[in-house]
Amino acid sequence: MRGLKGRLAPYILILPGGLWLAIFFVVPTILLLSFSLMQGNEVDGYQLTWHWQNYTDSINQYHDQFVRSLYYGGAATVIGIVLSYPMAYWIAFKGGRHKNTYLFLVLLPFFVSFVLRTIAWQFLLGDNGIVVSTLKDLHLMSSDGHLLQTSLAVILGLTYNYLPFMVLPIYVALERVDHRVVEASYDLYASRIATFRKVIFPLSLPGVFAGVLMNFVPAASDYVNATILGGPSNTMIGNIIQTQFLQFRDYPTGAAMSAMLMAILLIGIFAYARALGTEDVLEAAAR
Amino acid sequence: MTTLTADTAPVVKPRKEKPRLGDRLLFFYTWAIIIWLCLPIGVMILFGFNNAPGTGRINYTWKGFTLRWYQHLFDDPALGDSIKASLIIAVVATIIATVLGTLIGLALGKYRFRGQGTVNLVQFAAISSPEIVMGTSLVALFVQLGTGFGYATIIIAHVMFSLSFVAVTVRSRVLTLDPALDEAARDLGAGPFSTFRLVTLPMIMPGVIAGALLAFALSIDDFIITNFTAGKISTFPLWIWATQKNGVPPTVNVMGTIIFAVGLVFAGISALTARRRDV
Numbered sequence: 001m002r003g004l005k006g007r008l009a010p011y012i013l014i015l016p017g018g019l020w021l022a023i024f025f026v027v028p029t030i031l032l033l034s035f036s037l038m039q040g041n042e043v044d045g046y047q048l049t050w051h052w053q054n055y056t057d058s059i060n061q062y063h064d065q066f067v068r069s070l071y072y073g074g075a076a077t078v079i080g081i082v083l084s085y086p087m088a089y090w091i092a093f094k095g096g097r098h099k100n101t102y103l104f105l106v107l108l109p110f111f112v113s114f115v116l117r118t119i120a121w122q123f124l125l126g127d128n129g130i131v132v133s134t135l136k137d138l139h140l141m142s143s144d145g146h147l148l149q150t151s152l153a154v155i156l157g158l159t160y161n162y163l164p165f166m167v168l169p170i171y172v173a174l175e176r177v178d179h180r181v182v183e184a185s186y187d188l189y190a191s192r193i194a195t196f197r198k199v200i201f202p203l204s205l206p207g208v209f210a211g212v213l214m215n216f217v218p219a220a221s222d223y224v225n226a227t228i229l230g231g232p233s234n235t236m237i238g239n240i241i242q243t244q245f246l247q248f249r250d251y252p253t254g255a256a257m258s259a260m261l262m263a264i265l266l267i268g269i270f271a272y273a274r275a276l277g278t279e280d281v282l283e284a285a286a287r
Numbered sequence: 288m289t290t291l292t293a294d295t296a297p298v299v300k301p302r303k304e305k306p307r308l309g310d311r312l313l314f315f316y317t318w319a320i321i322i323w324l325c326l327p328i329g330v331m332i333l334f335g336f337n338n339a340p341g342t343g344r345i346n347y348t349w350k351g352f353t354l355r356w357y358q359h360l361f362d363d364p365a366l367g368d369s370i371k372a373s374l375i376i377a378v379v380a381t382i383i384a385t386v387l388g389t390l391i392g393l394a395l396g397k398y399r400f401r402g403q404g405t406v407n408l409v410q411f412a413a414i415s416s417p418e419i420v421m422g423t424s425l426v427a428l429f430v431q432l433g434t435g436f437g438y439a440t441i442i443i444a445h446v447m448f449s450l451s452f453v454a455v456t457v458r459s460r461v462l463t464l465d466p467a468l469d470e471a472a473r474d475l476g477a478g479p480f481s482t483f484r485l486v487t488l489p490m491i492m493p494g495v496i497a498g499a500l501l502a503f504a505l506s507i508d509d510f511i512i513t514n515f516t517a518g519k520i521s522t523f524p525l526w527i528w529a530t531q532k533n534g535v536p537p538t539v540n541v542m543g544t545i546i547f548a549v550g551l552v553f554a555g556i557s558a559l560t561a562r563r564r565d566v
């Protein structure tokens with residue numbers, strides 16, 4: 001009696017939330033895929049005609065935006081690693097009793113709305129803003145130069161907005177490095193550089209991978225930064241999907257692009273998850 | 288410069304040495320990044336006090352200090368409405384997501400069962416999926432069902448993307464519990480519900496509260512998924528998005544500053560209560 005109850009208990013606990021995820025996450029994803037092969041419009045309804053042309057059309061028309069999304073997302077992620085790693089290293093090994101204070105400061109931007117943070121950068125990078133005027137005063141920029149509406153501004157915005165998601169997982173991985181292992185390396189006459197290269201860095205890689213995941217996926221599919229900080233020549237695939245869905249209401253074409261974006265990103269994610277074990281990544285992502 | 292020569296000496300006990308040059312550079316580097324991270328926050332707060340002319344749409348250069356925007360915060364009723372909508376959605380979505388997520392977290396932390404891998408996988412996918420894909424997928428669902436868009440669709444979406452975060456937070460708390468406590472409660476004659484109410488729930492409470500705060504924060508700041516599922520409803524992020532095309536008035540900065548301050552107070556309270564529990 002108790003055995004049966006005990007065996008059923010986890011399923012009963014999971015049922016309500018599981019149903020929610022099934023109905024509002026799994027089913028919609030399948031519907032998105034089927035939508036991407038439909039034809040029709042809002043008035044006449046949509047029929048599943050296996051219209052693969054939705055895919056070829058959107059690749060032909062918007063391959064620039066696809067490439068740009070991967071480029072901007074990739075650039076923001078790489079810059080993010082370079083900026084975050086030394087900082088996460090210092091907090092983890094030298095932060096002492098102020099570790100939590102530093103982490104709190106890293107998270108501070110999240111207390112301001114994402115859109116508002118991006119608008120603040122628009123303001124800072126504007127032609128009358130302090131960044132451009134300082135660069136011009138120092139003659140590091142020609143007098144007719146701009147920052148806003150350039151790809152540089154979009155990449156900067158993406159890097160900025162997701163940087164805490166890079167610092168945190170790298171910090172968590174470095175924090176977990178057993179100090180005895182590091183001391184053992186010194187005892188075996190490894191130099192500081194060799195210890196970092198052969199002991200600390202490999203042990204921190206799961207954190208870097210988690211950070212890459214948490215930066216690249218949202219950055220490549222973002223359209224807020226491209227809209228606010230970029231110009232007409234910096235649009236990303238997110239901008240196109242958003243326009244198709246919310247302005248033109250051309251759901252099948254939008255769905256095809258969204259499905260392609262998902263395919264590209266999910267293949268990457270699952271390759272990662274496979275290489276590292278899903279639970280590890282989940283845990284790193286949750287911290 | 289003496290710190291440099293320390294590098295050539297054999298490393299014995301790194302703990303007892305004076306700070307190395309490299310460490311000092313990293314210290315300044317860390318603070319430089321922190322300042323960079325906080326720069327936009329400072330700008331937001333400062334320009335909420337800017338005496339910009341007229342309706343304040345041209346709020347790009349410093350025109351002197353004023354409290355005008357704080358006094359006239361709700362002159363545009365749309366701002367107040369958007370805050371109200373954001374709060375209603377965040378509260379309802381947080382309650383639902385916390386209950387459902389806590390149950391899943393309990394199941395994943397306490398039991399080993401068939402299908403666990405699938406649950407983990409779906410959650411992992413829900414946490415790491417790009418928001419734009421989840422948003423467009425939900426549009427596909429609601430268009431097919433012909434439901435239209437409004438509060439219900441936004442709340443459904445917010446519960447969907449935040450419940451996995453609650454589940455993971457609660458699960459890691461459950462994993463720290465000693466299963467013997469449950470058994471002890473049963474041995475002392477407590478039924479499954481009183482065991483849960485009197486033993487399990489109080490012990491996982493820090494995890495549940497942390498999960499709920501996370502869900503609330505995710506909901507109140509969500510832009511992309513809300514943008515797709517909102518229809519005519521305007522939450523605070525959507526309202527900023529709509530006004531940004533014609534220049535953002537200082538009242539937006541004021542509202543952002545207030546939300547920032549409230550968030551800090553909440554973070555402070557939760558940090559203090561967490562510390563008290565640990566003692």
